[in-house]
Amino acid sequence: MEILLAIVVGTLYASGIYLMMRRNLVQLIIGLGLLSHGANLLIFIAGGLRSNRAPILAEGEKGFSTVMADPLPQALILTSIVISFALTAFALVLFLKTYRIVGTDDVDEMKETDT
Amino acid sequence: MITDILTCIFLLIGALLSLVAAAGVLRMPDLFIRMHAATKVGTVGVSSITIGLMIHFHAITVTSRGLLVIAFFLLTAPVAANMIARAAYRSGVNLWILTRVDEWKAHGEIEEED
Amino acid sequence: MVEFVCTIVTVLLLIAFAASFVRVVIGPSLPDRVIALDMAATIVVAIILTHCVQSGSAYYIPAAISIALLSFVGTVAFALYISKGGPS
Amino acid sequence: MELFIYNVLIAMLWGLLTGNMSVGSLTIGYVLGYISLTLLYPPTGKKLSYFEKSIQLIRFVLYFTKELLVSSWRVARDVVKPLPQMRPGVVGIPIDAKTDLEITMLANIISLTPGTLSLDVSPDRKTLYIHAMYVLNPDDLRKEIKEGLERRLLEVLR
Amino acid sequence: MTLLPSLPIIIPLAGAVLCMLMRRNIAAQRVIALVTSGIILLISLYIMMLTKDGTIAVMNVGDWQAPYGITLVIDMLSSVMLLLVGLLAVGISIYAGAALDTERVKYGFFPLMLILLMGVNGAFVTGDLFNLYVWFEVLLTASFILLALGGERAQLEGSIKYVALNLLSSALFLAGIGILYGMAGTLNMAELAQVVQQGERGGLVTMVAVMFIMAFGIKCGMFPLYFWLPASYPTPPHVVTALFSGLLTKVGVYALIRVFTLIFSTDPEFLHGLILIGAGLTMLSGVLAAASHYEIRKILSVHIVSQIGYILMGLGLFTKLALTGTVVYLMHVIIVKTNLFLIAGIIKRIKGTNDLHRLGGLYKERPGLSILFLISAMSLAGIPPLSGFFAKLTLIIAGLRAESWLIVVVALGVSLLTLYSMTKIWAYAFWKPAPELLPDLDPMPKGQWILLLPVIGYTVIIISIGVFAGPVFDYADLAAEQLMEPQRYMEAVLGGN
Amino acid sequence: MSSIIFRTATRYMFPPLLMFSIYLLLRGHHYPGGGFVGGLLAGAAFALHSFAFGVEAARRALRRDPRSIMAVGLAIALLSGLPGLFFGEAFMAGIWWEIPLRPGVTFDLGTPFIFDIGVYFTVLGVLLTLVFAIGEEE
């Protein structure tokens, strides 16, 4: 199972990188999105898929009796999801603005600052 | 036991309905017809699965929340469908060639609106 | 039994999900893709609910409601986009 | 008055959500609902009358469920068939519904019923355009909706 | 310790929140920013007092004992970095208050700056790997916005590259964290270090370590990962570039130092060798790029890269003396670089441009400014007895002691080219007679003396680092000593078990 | 403009949505949910409002600028870390009070919960800042 999921992670990273190398600003954003999906899934898998039971203590119980899913990677991924959402939102506006000011959404044409 | 069987039945019905809806979405000839399949059968499908869920747990908290799920779906689905259909119709999405009547005749008039 | 049926149900739902994904990909118009995605979200809700039954934990129900609501908001946003004449 | 009911409904909804129908819980629900409503409506002197219409409501729900199941079956069958039998069309239906709530409810109910999908309300709010899957005769369809769904719905609402 | 180590995080956040609440009151925002910066400085001084005897200050946030909660750890290196942040914050606040247009302030310059400081401080004090990631994102986000704020074309274009490449780095970082967590079952850096040093997972550890080199390498502007830096740094207002140059890349370097002295110290031959190679190429590539530019801010920006090379050189050599050099270099370069950018800002104000071909005559007209520039520039070039000299000297001694001839040759050569670049600015902007075509835009902009305040202050610091190199080296040496003995860090955090 | 149907539906969905968001916030400590998702849903409610009635109306319904809400949320989150200090514990240490609702039933109010409220408001403010700003774009 994990092997299959590892391939998924690889695919997400690959697609993300590929999209980032395209010329369009929107593709850049989508690429970043896929990349963050990939990273999240990687944490999820690497953190260990030890159980499918949610780490939530049932009403009335005082302690867990069976193996639960590891809660820490979940918390990490949650944080990471939110952060990448924030960045995606900002990047989106940034790109929107860039398109307005530069007059194109072609990344290849944006090399004024480098030379 | 009986609850289990009922649960299974409702779940399966839901799944099959969703499958049918999906088939509709794939097969139907134009957007509007596809929407009939997508929104309605999907809604009924989810509701059916929710009923299965409520039967399975037969607990008041689960049932109340299940009812809420159904209620939210019944509330949102038609509105969403309406919004999309209206927008699509006005923006000139093609009707199926066999469409019999078009009494609205506002098809593709979006520009006038804005 | 329930667990087994749940697996079957999930697989069926996933097939439906795949079908709606195909519609997302082939379009042809934007509204087509949008309703297909909306339906995909609905199917995800169904899968989550099925998983509730399978795992015996009802924790996922609020998640289902949230998705229903959010996907509604999303669909509306797309509808507005379409009615503003946004290009696909 | 309408708002009051609505508020009570919200309070009950709260109870449902928390799974706790105690007085305290309902009060919290009421207060939350009140806050939400005040956000929506700045206080006005609007006054509405209302009475319980539970019997009509139940009748309506039963009718609607039947319609839902029947037409679901029809659509589902058609989807699976190798050659679909549908005759779609866009039809305008003159409506008696007046208020926003009435129009919306009607449109939604129509949309929920498989085989029909409301598209838009005319600017003069007198006609509801729908897309239907089986339009053998537009006038039959009009009649079916006006006599069936709209009448029963307005009964409940008025 | 229940509060102190967290204050460098709390105070700027509180200041930022206050600024956000006082959105419309620009004057109040300026005051808040300045006061907050002042408090940050005072706190960092106090922390320095506490840690100067070698104490490692540890605080468990929320009273959850390590490794379960997030632990804040301040050793000498962190302490030094915090102090630098404090110094920078005060100067930048003063400068920004006078230099920035009201529009930028209205749209949140000060809260963004304070949040940037929060992120930077957070990165310096945290003892938790994932928390480090969070602070990185905080400061990156703040920097994205500061970079783009204003919305001029160059800014936006630069921002896009900056955003794209830094997010790529974040994805790498995150992947590294995920794998490390899966391997060690903890995120606490001290415990991670313990697990890694038990050494059963050598191969994988090295792989992950390489990922960390890459992730932090992008952030700190290492060769060949630094492209975003020259593309973006010369675009925002000078005060923003000054802030960035002082802090952003340095956080990346700090992270590299922290992680590669504490956690990944098991395979120095390969890993630190890799860093050393990177360091050499970085300093060379950066300085060459600087030699090819004729715009002050571009020269200074690519020079950042070159200086990163020096800082990394100490880490790559991985001896106590080398790390001492690295710490001194950090102290030196943060202040000097910031100061140079601030001076470039003043030049832009006076002359309306930073283009060397269009500038001139400043030496004649502004002897004071000239001297301020010259001191910073020569410090950067390593002319004794200014701050940069001691930093480079230490690294070179360390390199020769380690018999890493090649890196020493590169470091010395780069030093010469740095001198070349600095004298280029000096010759073109200051010595050369002013080209006729450039009118003196604003002979004495009002409030210019306020802009000079931080510059003078930093210049005094630059000279002081040289003159009082003794005490400076005592601190740096202590920092290096702690870095070379990670056992102390682990004991301080985990309580010796 | 949007249709009557959508406007009406929004009017009736708005309060339950807000309520649901608060429900998620309150239950978050024990069940899935929490300040983040709660805040997002509250934001979604206002976003819907802005779709239906325009951004101006949504701003009026919100009463305060979303950026202020955001700042207040951050302030709450930050301040929730301080009570621990008065009890001699560390920054962000959880302090819990048991609030009796009725005899025998208590509600655990703790600083982590207050922190979650801060998250709620921050997220609400953030989402609306974004939605309104993009919505107001020409």
Add this chain to the structure above:
Amino acid sequence: MLILLSICFVAALFAPLVYRILPKYSGALLMVAPLAMFLWLIKQIPVIRHGHVIKQTVSWVEKLGLELAFCLDGLSLLFALLISGIGILILFYTQGYFKGHPQQGRFLAYIIAFMASMLGVVLADHLLLIFIFWELTSFTSYLLIGFNHEREDARKAALQAMLVTVLGGLFLLAGLILMSNASGTWLLSDLIQRGAELRAHAHYLPILVLVCMGAFTKSAQFPFHFWLPNAMQAPTPASAYLHSATMVKAGIYLLARLHPALGGTEEWTVILTTIGTTTFLVGAIMALGQHVLKRLLAYTTVSALGAMVMLLGIGTEETIKAMMAFILAHAFYKATLFMIAGGITHETSETSVDKLGGLRKAMPYSFVCALLAGWSMAGIIPSFGFVAKETWLHALEHYPVLIVATVMGGAAYVLVGYCTGVKPFIGKRKGGHHLHEVPFSMRIGPAVLGLGCLVLAILSEPIGFGIVEPAVSAITGESHAVHLHLWAGFNKAFYISLGTLGLGIGCCFARRGFLKLGSGLSIFARIGPDAAYRGILAAVLKFAAWQTRVLQTGLLRDYIRVTVLTTVVLVGYAFIRAGGFERWENLMPISPQVAMVAMLMILAAFFTANSKSRLRSILSMGVVGYGMAMLFTFFGAPDLAMTQLVIETLTVSLLAMAFYHLPTFRMGSSLRTRSIDVAISVAVGVTVTLLVLAALHVQTPTPVSDYYLEHSYKEAHGRNVVNVILVDFRALDTLGEITVLAIAALGAYALLKLKPKKKGASE
């Protein structure tokens, strides 16, 4: 010592201020600093004479072993006397030379700072301290050479001088550090004791070469001599001081200083003698072809420096004695001639010897001084130049080849002495305008030094044992008796000296020929070291521009490619180095749901990446997100599933809202570009997959999480462990997270609302 040195630096620091307040008396006031030093040094002569060494040490940078260690012995005393003594005179001279010049204050500051640095070089006992002052002399000389900064030539010359000397300085630094590493001490006085050890060390040759590089660049040895004539762009006081009397001799000083430690080996002798002799001759020959006063002097300075290195290279007691005498003689006559040359140019605005003449009437004082100095330079009795040359020739008794060289060089000195000391003053007046003598302050220096040439000669004996002897002892490391005589009788040396003079006079008559030769030699300007310097500089700049162009293409794609490829290669290498995989254990069995979701996600990712329609791309990404949510659901993460779905929907909606304002996809890349990108992306994918797989087999039980599961309800009052982690165990993360959210929103808002201003509005 330290205090006196500090006073000098302080004087430099306050020079502009002093000048601004008291412009007329600034020179005199500031002179107090070097004067104090000079007097103190004079006082020490007897002490040093008796073989004592004065030391002073103040700790500075303990951790680096760097101390402010100073040591005064015979060698440093001689140099320090020269530096402070001539420095005083130069300050007088400056007063007149720069009268009314707006930047005189700055000049004073620079030159006093230089003087202090130079004193530091010769007094320092710590290797690093020497280097510090060494670099300071380079730096101050940069400011001095570039003093006429509005002239491009001056700027270029300043840069050249600094680059060359600093380059040498860096070599020197490396040499010094290696030396310290090899000997285990930083102190010169200790180092000298460990000479044998050092000479036997494996790093001896590198050390020697590095130190020589430092010394040769500073002392303008061939092939680094070119900067010195160019440095004549400096104002004359600076040239007189730096480029004749002091700075250029720093290299000589250093070599002399290190002679006991490094000298006496074959390598030492070969390197120093070869380079020294070459420089001596090259300088002399180049001087012949010059007609500009200062350049004439500059080339002979180069030559003289070569002679000193040559003499030091031979390293016998005699040659060292000769070297010291020559240093003394050279400092006196060369500084005088420079000052006279400056005075002439100051009054006539003329720089070429050939356009000058008949100034004796107008400038009698100058003439006398110049004559004395020129006399000494030509090495004619009675002058100290003669004494030095006698000693020199005597010392070279056993080196006939070098004697020939000396004769040739000496002849050139005669010519230059004539051209600069005599020729401008005799013959017909050239240039009609009204001329007068230089101001008084400009006469003091030449007068003192010019007379000094004579006086020293007369006082040869006491100078010899009082000053030269301790210096020689310091260089050789053992005590010697030095006797200098004005008149040593008609010995071989005298005859050779006489011959030299004759040859020199002959040269004076053949000067026209030499000028032609000089223009012929100007070919060296194109192929010589100067050209090499320019060529190297240009090549470096060209390479720099090329690398910047190649690396900083401006294309984000290129940046990502390089970044990603580097990562892939290095991680892949680490993977191979680690020996690939081990076996996996405890993998979960494949479940059909998960497998399907995985396949769907792969497909969705593919369609996201490969789509001509941006909405298809975006919605496909939504599907990926839904897939993530389903995985989270299947593996027990309800919070994650919920958040993922909500966020995914929001993201897609926000994108849709923004799309309204963005154009549709238009630009595609070429097939080649896409193929490369696909290859790179696949490489990334494979690497990441391998990484995850490699990570799978090392998973450990997670004690941290068990702690959370156990304590979440008991101590943190929460049943939902994930939420408890977020708001309690790791609340700080969440605080950071919402901060990110808040500022991202703030930024987006600002970006949308803030309209860019017109150009140049900010800063």
